[in-house]
Amino acid sequence: xxxRDEALRLRNRRAAPxxxxxxxxxxRFAETIADAVSGGDRIISxxxxxETPDTLRLVAVLGDDEQGQLRAISSLxxxxxxxxxxxxxxxxxxxxxxxxQCGAAVAGxxxxxxxxxxxxxxxxxxxxxxxxxxxxxxxxxxxxxxVHEVAVGPVHAGVIEPGxxxxxxxxxxxxxxxxMLGYQHRGVERLLEALDRRRAVLVAESIAGDTVxxxxxxxxxxxxxxxxxxxxxxAQALRGIALELERLANHIxxxxxxxxxxxxxxxxxxFGRLRGECLNLLMLVSxxxxxxxxxxxxxxxxxxxxxxxxxxxxxxxxxxxxxPPVASLLLDAPSVQSxxxxxxxxxxxxxxxxxxxxxxxxxxxxxxDVRHDYPYGVYRFVQIPVASAWxxxxxxxxxxxxxxxxxxxxxxxxxxRALPRGECRVPCGALAPGELVVALEEGWRGEVVHVxxxxxxxxxxxxxxxxxxxxNWDAVALAMRGGQISDFPLCNKSFNLSYAGHDL
Amino acid sequence: MLSAILSLALLLxxxxxxxxxxxxxxxxLTGRRGPPVHQLYIDLWKLMRRGVVYxxxxxxxxxxxxxxxAATVVIAATLVPLDRTSSVLxxxxxxxxxxxxxGLGRFLLVLGALDTGSSFEGMGxxxxxxxxxxxxxxxxxxxxxxxxxxxxxxxxxxLGAPLGRHWAQAxxxxxxxxxxxxxxxxxxxxxxxxxxxxxxxxxxMIHEVMVLDxxxxxxxxLLFAGAAKLAVFSALVxxxxxxxxxxxxxxxxxxxxxxxxxxxxAVGVVESATARLRLPTVPLYLAGAAALAGFGLVLVVx
Numbered sequence: 169x170x171x172r173d174e175a176l177r178l179r180n181r182r183a184a185p186x187x188x189x190x191x192x193x194x195x196r197f198a199e200t201i202a203d204a205v206s207g208g209d210r211i212i213s214x215x216x217x218x219e220t221p222d223t224l225r226l227v228a229v230l231g232d233d234e235q236g237q238l239r240a241i242s243s244l245x246x247x248x249x250x251x252x253x254x255x256x257x258x259x260x261x262x263x264x265x266x267x268x269q270c271g272a273a274v275a276g277x278x279x280x281x282x283x284x285x286x287x288x289x290x291x292x293x294x295x296x297x298x299x300x301x302x303x304x305x306x307x308x309x310x311x312x313x314x315v316h317e318v319a320v321g322p323v324h325a326g327v328i329e330p331g332x333x334x335x336x337x338x339x340x341x342x343x344x345x346x347x348m349l350g351y352q353h354r355g356v357e358r359l360l361e362a363l364d365r366r367r368a369v370l371v372a373e374s375i376a377g378d379t380v381x382x383x384x385x386x387x388x389x390x391x392x393x394x395x396x397x398x399x400x401x402x403a404q405a406l407r408g409i410a411l412e413l414e415r416l417a418n419h420i421x422x423x424x425x426x427x428x429x430x431x432x433x434x435x436x437x438x439f440g441r442l443r444g445e446c447l448n449l450l451m452l453v454s455x456x457x458x459x460x461x462x463x464x465x466x467x468x469x470x471x472x473x474x475x476x477x478x479x480x481x482x483x484x485x486x487x488x489x490x491x492p493p494v495a496s497l498l499l500d501a502p503s504v505q506s507x508x509x510x511x512x513x514x515x516x517x518x519x520x521x522x523x524x525x526x527x528x529x530x531x532x533x534x535x536x537d538v539r540h541d542y543p544y545g546v547y548r549f550v551q552i553p554v555a556s557a558w559x560x561x562x563x564x565x566x567x568x569x570x571x572x573x574x575x576x577x578x579x580x581x582x583x584x585r586a587l588p589r590g591e592c593r594v595p596c597g598a599l600a601p602g603e604l605v606v607a608l609e610e611g612w613r614g615e616v617v618h619v620x621x622x623x624x625x626x627x628x629x630x631x632x633x634x635x636x637x638x639x640n641w642d643a644v645a646l647a648m649r650g651g652q653i654s655d656f657p658l659c660n661k662s663f664n665l666s667y668a669g670h671d672l
Numbered sequence: 673m674l675s676a677i678l679s680l681a682l683l684l685x686x687x688x689x690x691x692x693x694x695x696x697x698x699x700x701l702t703g704r705r706g707p708p709v710h711q712l713y714i715d716l717w718k719l720m721r722r723g724v725v726y727x728x729x730x731x732x733x734x735x736x737x738x739x740x741x742a743a744t745v746v747i748a749a750t751l752v753p754l755d756r757t758s759s760v761l762x763x764x765x766x767x768x769x770x771x772x773x774x775g776l777g778r779f780l781l782v783l784g785a786l787d788t789g790s791s792f793e794g795m796g797x798x799x800x801x802x803x804x805x806x807x808x809x810x811x812x813x814x815x816x817x818x819x820x821x822x823x824x825x826x827x828x829x830x831l832g833a834p835l836g837r838h839w840a841q842a843x844x845x846x847x848x849x850x851x852x853x854x855x856x857x858x859x860x861x862x863x864x865x866x867x868x869x870x871x872x873x874x875x876x877m878i879h880e881v882m883v884l885d886x887x888x889x890x891x892x893x894l895l896f897a898g899a900a901k902l903a904v905f906s907a908l909v910x911x912x913x914x915x916x917x918x919x920x921x922x923x924x925x926x927x928x929x930x931x932x933x934x935x936x937x938a939v940g941v942v943e944s945a946t947a948r949l950r951l952p953t954v955p956l957y958l959a960g961a962a963a964l965a966g967f968g969l970v971l972v973v974x
Contacts, residue, residue: 316791316794317791318791318792318795318875319791320874320875325872325873325874326872326873339798340795340799340951340952427947429871429873429876430947430948431864431865431868431870431871431943431947431948432946432947432948433698433701433702433943433944434701434702434703434944434945436702437702437703437704438702438703441703501946501947503865503946503947503948503949504947506947506949506950506953507947507948507949507950511950652950652951652952653795653875654875654876654950654951655876655950655951656875656876657873657875657876658876
């Protein structure tokens with residue numbers, strides 16, 4: 169029997185006892201992951217959980233997108249980790265993260281490349297500390313005539329988050345790109361584990377400032393599943409509306425900044441204004457332009473009265489009329505197409521190997537959408553078609569955003585027309601002890617993963633957060649290879665990844 | 673002579689208005705209000721009162737660059753017949769001097785950029801020099817076409833006397849030269865589709881990145897030189913395409929002002945109608961502009 173068959177079967181937001189997660193031998197654990205991934209599964213989450221002062225429990229959550237089936241396996245390991253990324257590149261980033269968070273050693277590496285450059289904060293107390301140097305980072309270096317190195321950041325010319333980019337370039341051509349992050353590490357996971365629920369929800373809202381609804385919904389999804397709390401249909405619908413409004417605001421804003429990056433002013437200006445309209449809709453619902461305070465355990469913090477629903481419906485109707493001409497202004501302009509097409513290509517093969525998610529994967533023809541694959545909440549009743557494109561370039565990523573904008577607008581309109589009645593928030597009680605829950609949410613950047621494990625007293629023992637940016641930053645580096653260094657800002661903007669969401 | 677000096681003074685005073693006019697045009701066409709038209713005057717005044725910080729790695733070349741850049745543009749302007757009769761300075765073959773005065777300014781600007789040792793400025797310098805080599809070709813095709821059409825070797829000779837007669841004879845050539853010259857103007861003055869004057873992204877910039885390390889009065893000089901360059905090139909285009917003779921100085925000055933502002937509006941229109949070119953295709957665009965002027969030459973030589 170293969171390790172995958174032994175694995176505990178899970179569903180999105182259905183808690184199960186941790187004790188039922190099979191414990192495999194380290195090597196078998198690594199093999200099982202590698203086999204499952206080569207068989208088409210995806211690593212949803214892979215993290216370390218302190219078991220005893222000397223042992224770490226590795227927990228892997230594998231996802232079968234076609235069946236909507238999640239599987240969990242685990243392994244008890246010493247400071248030397250089993251070879252997780254051997255033959256499984258998708259595990260590499262998780263392996264590095266575990267080494268960093270738990271102070272473990274990775275097979276075959278003196279020191280793995282840092283992910284966020286922070287001292288271990290989830291290490292078993294009995295393990296000897298490994299040396300930590302915040303400034304150490306093994307940059308790729310290419311020698312040769314006319315090869316030059318360009319360093320950008322962490323302080324950038326625009327008002328964006330900090331991150332350091334190191335290019336090895338030959339003239340205008342990029343040979344390789346290293347991305348050094350970790351400037352925004354705040355210890356989010358520790359905070360989510362240590363704080364009481366009322367404060368933790370505020371931390372969840374701050375994981376990435378532009379993904380408030382998705383992260384908070386995923387966090388609440390985990391808490392509610394552990395508390396066996398059944399949300400009302402009305403709350404689920406309102407969360408769905410808020411999530412799509414967040415997606416609308418960000419996608420519209422992205423199309424605007426993409427236009428701005430190729431100096432195409434008309435589309436940049438119009439999209440910029442329309443993004444504001446979407447933020448104002450969230451403001452109307454929650455009193456905050458980014459939707460803070462809206463999603464709360466047990467439902468939503470604010471109800472939408474009938475007249476407000478009518479007002480939102482009216483404004484969404486205006487957006488549906490205003491957006492198509494602007495989108496055609498951008499996507500049909502030959503000068504824009506010539507910039508977008510063929511720039512920053514991410515192939516479907518790369519998406520498969522590295523497990524990229526969200527619009528990045530969908531624009532390469534890899535149909536991954538949590539709303540479709542692991543339906544939850546309102547998405548169990550209303551299907552949103554998965555938007556996709558094939559080319560995997562900047563144009564495809566812009567096109568997927570535009571398709572998703574249209575579908576989100578339809579969804580919001582439809583939901584507002586028949587908003588279920590009922591309470592918008594129900595009490596959410598104590599958490600079940602000794603359980604594991606995986607909460608997936610399709611944020612506008614892609615799959616947001618929150619995995620929570622409770623201890624015997626029903627307190628949060630481990631809360632693992634994986635922002636889509638964590639998986640997709642490698643896509644930026646790979647997309648730039650062989651590209652023009654002058655296209656980097658455009659390419660980077662077409663991914664528009666979060667630094668804070670990655671750094672946690 | 674007096675009228676030439678007067679019109680030169682007017683052009684230089686007017687120059688900082690032109691980027692503002694282009695920006696305002698772009699703003700209005702894209703549904704925004706935009707900064708005031710006289711924004712650059714405010715910026716120049718602000719920068720002139722500021723101190724300067726020089727990097728320890730730079731040499732006096734870095735300090736020399738803004739002065740030379742501004743000076744060469746002003747001297748080049750003295751060679752252009754702005755009052756529709758004659759320029760302040762004129763000699764046989766001054767058209768060549770015009771091209772290479774701008775070249776000298778660019779040379780110093782590039783040296784200043786390389787002097788900082790910054791990889792961004794090095795990239796900007798390399799782009800500027802690559803593109804300038806094609807711009808120069810187009811500029812000489814344009815000059816040669818005018819020289820052959822008018823049988824003159826100085827800019828005053830070519831463009832001083834109104835071209836009305838030549839428009840009757842060599843209109844296709846002159847149209848091509850005018851279009852070529854306008855396309856080169858967009859490149860030379862760092863506008864869309866070659867460069868983006870409003871970007872802040874070091875990796876994509878051409879002209880802007882080379883002035884990143886300059887501050888205070890030095891930056892003011894560079895900004896003024898950029899505006900003056902736009903004014904001078906606009907004046908060239910105006911002299912070429914407006915064949916009306918100047919009956920008096922006020923009429924000539926009115927044509928100059930209206931014409932240069934008109935060119936700035938055209939720049940703004942182009943900027944709001946098209947995206948920027950991908951960097952590797954910029955040489956194609958420039959070669960196209962040069963070829964246009966080159967065909968003009970072929971037509972008049974025939």
